[in-house]
Amino acid sequence: xxxxxxxxxxxxxxxxxxxxxxxxxxxxxxxxxxxxxxxxxxxxxxxxxxxxxxxxxxxxxxxxxxxxxxxxxxxxxxxxxxxxxxxxxxxxxxxxxxxxxxxxxxxxxxxxxxxxxxxxxxxxxxxxxxxxxxxxxxxxxxxxxxxxxxxxxxxxxxxxxxxxxxxxxxxxxxxxxxxxxxxxxxxxxxxxxxxxxxxxxxxxxxxxxxxxxxxxxxxxxxxxxxxxxxxxxxxxxxxxxxxxxxxxxxxxxxxxxxxxxxxxxxxxxxxxxxxxxxxxxxxxxxxxxxxxxxxxxxxxxxxxxxxxxxxxxxxxxxxxxxxxxxxxxxxxxxxxxxxxxxxxxxxxxxxxxxxxxxxxxxxxxxxxxxxxxxxxxxxxxxxxxxxxxxxxxxxxxxxxxxxxxxxxxxxxxxxxxxxxxxxxxxxxxxxxxxxxxxxxxxxxxxxxxxxxxxxxxxxxxxxxxxxxxxxxxxxxxxxxxxxxxxxxxxxxxxxxxxxxxxxxxxxxxxxxxxxxxxxxxxxxxxxxxxxxxxxxxxxxxxxxxxxxxxxxxxxxxxxxxxxxxx
Ligand code: ATP
Ligand code: MG
Numbered sequence: 001x002x003x004x005x006x007x008x009x010x011x012x013x014x015x016x017x018x019x020x021x022x023x024x025x026x027x028x029x030x031x032x033x034x035x036x037x038x039x040x041x042x043x044x045x046x047x048x049x050x051x052x053x054x055x056x057x058x059x060x061x062x063x064x065x066x067x068x069x070x071x072x073x074x075x076x077x078x079x080x081x082x083x084x085x086x087x088x089x090x091x092x093x094x095x096x097x098x099x100x101x102x103x104x105x106x107x108x109x110x111x112x113x114x115x116x117x118x119x120x121x122x123x124x125x126x127x128x129x130x131x132x133x134x135x136x137x138x139x140x141x142x143x144x145x146x147x148x149x150x151x152x153x154x155x156x157x158x159x160x161x162x163x164x165x166x167x168x169x170x171x172x173x174x175x176x177x178x179x180x181x182x183x184x185x186x187x188x189x190x191x192x193x194x195x196x197x198x199x200x201x202x203x204x205x206x207x208x209x210x211x212x213x214x215x216x217x218x219x220x221x222x223x224x225x226x227x228x229x230x231x232x233x234x235x236x237x238x239x240x241x242x243x244x245x246x247x248x249x250x251x252x253x254x255x256x257x258x259x260x261x262x263x264x265x266x267x268x269x270x271x272x273x274x275x276x277x278x279x280x281x282x283x284x285x286x287x288x289x290x291x292x293x294x295x296x297x298x299x300x301x302x303x304x305x306x307x308x309x310x311x312x313x314x315x316x317x318x319x320x321x322x323x324x325x326x327x328x329x330x331x332x333x334x335x336x337x338x339x340x341x342x343x344x345x346x347x348x349x350x351x352x353x354x355x356x357x358x359x360x361x362x363x364x365x366x367x368x369x370x371x372x373x374x375x376x377x378x379x380x381x382x383x384x385x386x387x388x389x390x391x392x393x394x395x396x397x398x399x400x401x402x403x404x405x406x407x408x409x410x411x412x413x414x415x416x417x418x419x420x421x422x423x424x425x426x427x428x429x430x431x432x433x434x435x436x437x438x439x440x441x442x443x444x445x446x447x448x449x450x451x452x453x454x455x456x457x458x459x460x461x462x463x464x465x466x467x468x469x470x471x472x473x474x475x476x477x478x479x480x481x482x483x484x485x486x487x488x489x490x491x492x493x494x495x496x497x498x499x500x501x502x503x504x505x506x507x508x509x510x511x512x513x514x515x516x517x518x519x520x521x522x523x524x525x526x527x528x529x530x531x532x533x534x535x536x537x538x539x540x541x542x543x544x545x546x547x548x549x550x551x552x553x554x555x556x557x558x559x560x561x562x563x564x565x566x
Contacts, residue, residue, distance in 0.1 A: 038145025038153030133160030211404030226397030461522025
């Protein structure tokens with residue numbers, strides 16, 4: 001491709017609103033442009049990177065016998081009503097109406113569409129297993145679109161779904177996808193780890209997320225310092241056994257705590273530790289409320305809460321809701337005297353003797369609070385986030401944290417969708433039963449951002465050769481010089497003929513501009529045709545090492561082939 005004919009709008013400065021390196025560089029190097037919050041155009045360079053990633057994805061999935069199809073982004077509401085998710089998916093689902101007032105959603109994922117499709121076409125166990133995938137634009141009205149294409153509201157996903165006659169068949173397919181994903185992310189040159197993830201209240205139990213280790217990751221991975229245990233902190237169980245403090249229970253007392261709102265305020269004011277305070281939070285759980293208690297030094301894990309209560313949606317109640325339900329501010333909530341609201345507590349609460357909690361009244365707290373005596377807990381469970389220093393859930397070593405970008409997710413769905421949507425088959429004995437399903441996602445545009453985040457230096461991108469938009473950046477220093485222009489054209493043609501992807505900078509620009517742009521765009525090899533063109537000598541620069549050498553055009557081919565394997 002000739003640079004004069006494509007669109008690579010590089011910028012000299014870092015865009016002010018881009019916080020992380022990959023986002024800055026994707027904008028600066030002319031790869032993407034924002035159209036609205038979380039909505040991007042992929043310019044020609046990015047399109048080629050995406051193409052390379054998709055090629056790897058397709059090869060590995062085709063290898064395990066999955067087949068590609070393409071489903072519509074526009075999905076009728078009826079399908080989502082059948083699965084029930086129309087009512088529970090929440091604000092992330094982009095909903096719309098057509099001219100006849102019929103409701104639709106722009107697909108954030110395709111379980112409903114694929115289940116209805118396979119339900120209508122596959123009736124016998126003999127057609128299973130079946131694994132189908134697509135690469136397509138997804139829509140999610142994210143609360144916080146951020147970091148450019150890393151978390152968009154419109155993004156490209158590879159989503160795959162498998163259908164089975166038995167659990168064993170699903171297990172087998174799951175393992176194949178696990179292997180294929182490992183191959184994909186390895187070939188994408190990512191430093192990643194497969195971690196145990198949250199399986200939700202419904203569906204099968206196995207699920208893994210593929211996490212790229214990165215400081216800008218929004219997920220936290222809890223891993224053991226001794227074993228190979230690694231899990232998303234969303235689901236890592238806490239196995240600590242709590243001992244009740246050896247101390248005589250005292251009589252409950254209500255104390256004035258003027259203007260003391262947070263756990264820090266209250267514990268300092270009353271001269272107790274945070275671990276002696278009962279943190280009480282009101283959660284909206286689907287259409288009901290629940291009071292959740294954790295120790296003052298712990299954090300409620302809303303995923304564990306959601307799973308415990310088998311809810312579709314849990315969220316912290318807003319201040320005005322808390323006021324109307326409990327009659328007090330968020331900082332004053334406590335479990336004493338609460339009626340008609342379920343109280344669930346983390347196991348650590350059992351260790352509290354003579355603790356502190358809110359009194360459901362502004363500026364007052366209770367002291368000498370004893371669970372069981374002063375209030376009743378409906379259910380104790382593991383409800384807190386694991387912390388660094390906790391025991392590893394596999395019993396080996398202690399937990400440490402690392403940040404990760406979730407690039408892929410595999411999940412045993414079980415019969416969650418086939419039952420709700422009546423997708424059944426006749427088995428070997430002629431009996432009707434729901435198909436067993438798995439689902440498998442990769443954030444293709446997020447993978448691009450993750451690679452961009454990992455492969456750059458102070459001057460720009462340093463793409464791995466199999467991901468780079470082109471292999472070679474051929475720079476004609478002075479296109480007005482006939483010898484340089486004709487040698488550039490000649491090399492352009494011969495290198496393309498040899499199978500390399502070449503970007504020829506044929507623009508009439510100062511050399512400094514061309515070199516800076518080349519570093520920014522980040523192709524693995526730069527070849528500069530300059531003053532020595534008449535002698536058949538060019539300059540070759542390795543983008544990664546920065547090494548430059550003069551090379552005779554007769555030796556060019558062998559040097560390039562040593563650096564780039566096609
Ligand atoms: P996250 O926790 O990051 O919101 P998710 O659990 O909602 O991800 P899935 O529903 O499992 O994601 O979607 C499959 C894959 O799609 C994810 O592993 C991720 O790589 C990608 N993905 C999800 N949401 C986005 C987004 N807003 N922008 C870009 N990629 C995304
Ligand atoms: Mg999400």
